[in-house]
């Protein structure tokens with residue numbers, strides 16, 4: 001059996017370090033916003049090269065609180081790629097703004113700015129680029145687009161911890177960079193967690209209020225806020241893991257290169273386009289191929305013990321949850337077409353050469369049948 005991700009491997013590898021750091025939190029009695037959270041926020045700020053970061057309870061909350069802090073609401077529109085995890089749109093919709101789906105580039109699977117141009121109206125307030133599958137967008141182009149249309153940029157970096165565009169980390173370009181520490185992300189906690197990165201001190205201050213009931217001083221509430229904090233125990237885990245993130249991302253990239261070489265020439269599939277000479281750009285949270293007879297291939301792989309996934313089977317605008325917004329099928333044809341062709345193969349830093357070989361052989365066997 002080849003798992004899609006193997007989270008227990010990493011735990012076993014660093015078991016002692018995790019136990020020590022977690023027990024330290026347990027023994028300290030400081031479970032909420034303690035020194036481990038402050039230490040992680042400082043270290044992750046340095047890692048990203050940003051002024052400040054604010055730890056929150058999940059990636060979804062990172063997005064939602066960012067848009068709340070930007071005072072997005074009814075009558076506003078925010079551009080979001082049609083192919084992404086549903087949560088990318090939650091923050092926009094939560095306070096009554098409209099997530100406007102933008103079609104994607106069929107090569108990179110990322111938001112197509114040419115298409116975004118056509119979707120801008122006088123109500124468009126922001127753009128929410130998603131560094132999907134771990135590949136950083138061309139942020140020169142995104143920032144120029146935002147400047148031209150006077151839009152804020154909130155980067156959904158939930159799949160791109162450590163990815164870089166021209167030497168600068170994903171999540172450090174816009175007013176806010178949103179991260180998730182969901183266990184299977186490139187940097188994952190042992191539960192839910194998230195964070196917002198920013199170079200804007202006032203924005204960070206606002207987020208610190210919002211995550212903590214709108215309060216800086218206990219029982220004094222300056223603004224309406226919620227309870228959304230990164231737990232100390234998860235921060236302790238992340239403090240252990242952060243040191244290895246770049247190394248793990250290197251290993252993912254190496255696995256992606258191997259997949260690409262070995263899958264080459266198999267009729268019926270197409271490997272993802274990425275620049276092998278620009279390793280820092282893509283941290284391969286997922287390795288996503290396009291294939292003929294996708295559903296049959298998926299069933300075959302699962303039957304042979306190769307766990308795969310589809311990211312994502314339904315484009316953002318076609319979810320039932322957004323039925324009331326009246327989006328029609330056909331408005332983002334590329335994303336809609338790809339949602340029936342994409343398949344994510346097993347990908348994690350510790351995946352072995354043998355495991356990759358087995359996945360490739362099993363794929364090959366399907367088309368040779």
Ligand SMILES: *Cc1c(COP(=O)(O)O)cnc(C)c1O
Pocket residue numbers: 058059060061084085087088130156158159179180181182192193194
């Ligand atoms: C995981 C993810 C989120 C949500 O993060 P959670 O921590 O699960 O709330 C948002 N956007 C993208 C692109 C993601 O992959």
